[in-house]
Amino acid sequence: MSALGVLRRLRRERPRWTALAVGTLTILLAWPAVDWWLRGIGVAPQFRFWDFGAYGNAVAAWEAGEPLYTRNENGGFHTSFLYPPFSVLLFSPFIELFEPDVTRIAWSVATVGFLWLGLQALVAALGRSLSLPERAVGLVALLGFQPLLLGVKMGQTVGLTAGLLSVAGAGVVHDSQGDRFAGAWGTVAGVATAAVGLLKLPFAPAGAHLLRSRRRFAAAVGTGVALLAVSLAVFGLDTHRLYIDVLAWGVESGGSARNPALWLPPYYRPLYWLPGPVLLRVAASAVIAVYAALATGADRETFALGVAAIPLLAPLAYAYYFAAVLPAVVVLLAVEFDHPRGRPALPLVGLLLLHAHSYGLKFVVDVVPAVLPAFTALRPAYPLLQPGLWGNVLLVGLAAVRVAERVATPDWVDAQLTGLRSEENEIEAD
Numbered sequence: 040m041s042a043l044g045v046l047r048r049l050r051r052e053r054p055r056w057t058a059l060a061v062g063t064l065t066i067l068l069a070w071p072a073v074d075w076w077l078r079g080i081g082v083a084p085q086f087r088f089w090d091f092g093a094y095g096n097a098v099a100a101w102e103a104g105e106p107l108y109t110r111n112e113n114g115g116f117h118t119s120f121l122y123p124p125f126s127v128l129l130f131s132p133f134i135e136l137f138e139p140d141v142t143r144i145a146w147s148v149a150t151v152g153f154l155w156l157g158l159q160a161l162v163a164a165l166g167r168s169l170s171l172p173e174r175a176v177g178l179v180a181l182l183g184f185q186p187l188l189l190g191v192k193m194g195q196t197v198g199l200t201a202g203l204l205s206v207a208g209a210g211v212v213h214d215s216q217g218d219r220f221a222g223a224w225g226t227v228a229g230v231a232t233a234a235v236g237l238l239k240l241p242f243a244p245a246g247a248h249l250l251r252s253r254r255r256f257a258a259a260v261g262t263g264v265a266l267l268a269v270s271l272a273v274f275g276l277d278t279h280r281l282y283i284d285v286l287a288w289g290v291e292s293g294g295s296a297r298n299p300a301l302w303l304p305p306y307y308r309p310l311y312w313l314p315g316p317v318l319l320r321v322a323a324s325a326v327i328a329v330y331a332a333l334a335t336g337a338d339r340e341t342f343a344l345g346v347a348a349i350p351l352l353a354p355l356a357y358a359y360y361f362a363a364v365l366p367a368v369v370v371l372l373a374v375e376f377d378h379p380r381g382r383p384a385l386p387l388v389g390l391l392l393l394h395a396h397s398y399g400l401k402f403v404v405d406v407v408p409a410v411l412p413a414f415t416a417l418r419p420a421y422p423l424l425q426p427g428l429w430g431n432v433l434l435v436g437l438a439a440v441r442v443a444e445r446v447a448t449p450d451w452v453d454a455q456l457t458g459l460r461s462e463e464n465e466i467e468a469d
């Protein structure tokens with residue numbers, strides 16, 4: 040059944056959810072026009088593709104035999120190329136094939152198109168179908184998702200990473216359901232997940248589902264080894280040593296992130312207000328790993344949990360990271376509709392909060408204080424008023440609950456508990 044047919048059916052069964060879904064779609068379809076207006080008044084950034092300039096500089100440096108990474112006077116790498124060495128091989132064809140003014144557009148079209156196709160593959164894996172007009176509407180709505188649009192404006196890799204995660208999600212669903220070519224799909228899921236995690240190391244939580252399948256785990260490890268071997272062969276050991284310094288600098292700079300009250304469109308600081316954020320990230324990652332290992336029949340839920348956790352647990356996150364959460368939203372919608380006590384409205388609410396993050400935060404930190412000066416007394420609480428924070432927490436929390444419902448204690452734990460109960464009964468009998 041097409042998406043429109045599903046909406047017609049749900050209009051009778053779930054009228055409030057249908058109204059929310061139509062409202063969400065309307066907001067996404069209208070957003071490009073809103074963004075055009077915000078650009079006109081100087082609030083939203085223009086299409087400058089700043090970050091893609093760094094990719095071009097890295098390709099030029101490689102071809103000239105110069106270092107890929109350049110230290111600043113303070114020893115950091117601000118404004119330098121920050122991706123792993125092998126990624127230069129990804130950017131190079133675009134730099135070589137197109138003129139400079141066309142290259143950035145070609146990159147954006149290719150990566151967003153890849154994301155669009157990846158999401159369609161994920162929807163199909165979940166047993167849903169889309170007509171050609173619905174696919175076209177979906178593309179416009181996709182371009183209206185503010186974090187993705189922001190990433191495109193900056194020349195970021197958001198379309199590519201979200202597309203790879205969508206393909207990984209499709210592979211996880213097919214593999215877990217035992218569909219035709221399930222083995223091949225599982226391998227694809229592992230390869231795509233490894234590619235994302237190596238291209239952007241903060242996306243590592245997306246690999247939670249790998250703990251649920253030896254095939255997917257092996258494919259991911261094999262992909263990592265292959266990419267590392269190629270990267271070392273092409274760029275050499277010294278470049279990779281310097282890249283380790285880049286990673287260390289990234290972790291350090293993430294710990295000294297600016298207050299969200301100093302607003303810029305890409306800013307997202309989820310754990311800014313908490314002490315010991317590094318320990319919290321490590322602990323949360325460990326919990327996700329344990330959930331993934333102990334849950335039974337929860338491959339979809341585990342995938343959604345890992346992907347949704349990316350912006351929340353990244354050492355230094357940005358609003359355009361929310362684009363990577365789109366596959367998790369799609370999967371959670373399917374999970375909630377299949378669940379006997381499902382709440383399919385929650386993924387949509389989370390999506391809307393992510394969409395509203397950048398300019399919702401600006402409204403909180405700039406507009407409201409200008410109208411109500413007394414509101415500045417709440418400045419210490421501004422980090423808690425980030426719309427994206429609550430959308431992110433909502434999605435992670437929902438996925439965590441669904442995974443927790445399927446967590447089973449290992450046999451050796453059950454045996455230990457049974458033994459303890461037996462000993463207690465014997466003591467009571469004595």
